[in-house]
Amino acid sequence: MSSVKKFSHPMLSRTVADIFEQLEHKxxxxxxxxxxxxxxxxxxxxxxxxxxxxxxxxxxxxGSAITALIESHVYLVSGRLIPLNTKSTPVFHYDSNTIIDLGESAKFTQSLCDKATVIGLGIVVSKKEINGQESSSGSTTPILQVVLQHTDYDPLAKAQVQFQTIYNIGSRKNLANTFGLFQLGREIMISGNIVGYAEENFMWIVSSHPVISQALVNHLNRATKLNHTLGALAFNLGLNPEPSALDPTPVTETASDNYYQTVASTSGKKRTKKAILADAKKALKQ
Structure with a gap:
């Protein structure tokens, strides 16, 4: 058995997908x-x-033929995006347990543009500052363009693969101070929206939300474990780990209606217009 540690730096994604065609299944x-x-x-x-x-x-x-998606239907899908930076078609591996059918494409009137979101964990392999779009006043703000290298298991190739993605970090007040986090070789997690595709190197472009350094995540995990340890130690010594002033005041239980009993189940068959009208009339009489 190999002792070499296999890293996992996936590119998780969620989007609204319009099924154009059902391809050949394996x-x-x-x-x-x-x-x-x-x-x-x-x-x-x-x-x-x-x-x-x-x-x-x-x-x-x-999945199976029973769980297969329907052509000309729109679905909310989430899973892993594996674009191999080649001329081959990018592959989105969706999780069949989280699929939501949003109905027929012809009846779906909302725009599907700019709806794809990404949470990318990867290694910083390059970075550079570029000029952003011009504002109404004619000025431009700098954007830090970071390339992350992702590593993930490809079910189709049955092997671990690597690919790169471009992330644009804006210079807004809440993001400009994060520019220093992007050191070459550092492990970084970035969330954002897909806003472009660099055809010359077959890389997706993501406009970022707030940035999280993996070092910060590790620090927070260690702090959480330390708090749990101190709390357990205080308990074993018979001490109160929390100030007495913060102790909750006992609350007397009182009988109350179960709110969830009044909520109609969303599973099963879709409600008909007749049933909806009947419920509405019943609600007006109450």
Whole structure:
């Protein structure tokens, strides 16, 4: 058995996917489960043309014919994005347990543009400052462009693969002070929205939200463990780990209605218009 530690620096994602086409599934003969494939896209607003731009994506998930997605339907999907920085179509590996069917594509009127979110954990391999978009006053603000290298297991290749993603860190007051966190070789977690695609090197571009250094995460974990240890030690010594002034005042239990008993279940068959009208009339009489 190999003793080499395998790192996992995934690119987690969530998006609203319109199923264009059901592709060929890979189900082993005699089995009811296998890999299911679909054609969809990730849409964003092109900063150069301000028009919507769609990049073709292959949606892949594990399931059966019963759980298969339906063509011309829109779904909320979450999982792992594995774009290999090559001419091959990027693959989105979705989690079949978190799928939400949002209905038929023809009846879905909301825009799917700029809806793809990302939480990326990776190693900083390069960084540089670039000029951002011009404001109404004609001034530009600097943007720190960081490239993270991700490492994840690819179910299709059945091997661990590496790929890179561009993250744009804005110079807003709450983000400008984070520029110093981005040291080459440092492990960083960034969340944001997909806002572009660099076709020359086949890399997704993400506009970041607040940044978390993995070193900070480790520090917080150690602090949490220390607090738990001190609390357990105080308990064993018969001490009160919290100030007495903060002790909660005993509350007398009183009978109350169970709110959740009044909430209709969202599972099962979709409610009909007749049932909705009947419930509405009943509510007016109460």
């Amino acid at each position: 189900i082993t003969p005699g089995s009811t489960y296998g890999q299911l494939f679909y054609s969809t896209s990730l849409a964003f607003t092109d900063p150069n043309t301000t028009q919507e731009k769609n990049i073709l994506v292959k949606l892949c998930g594990y």
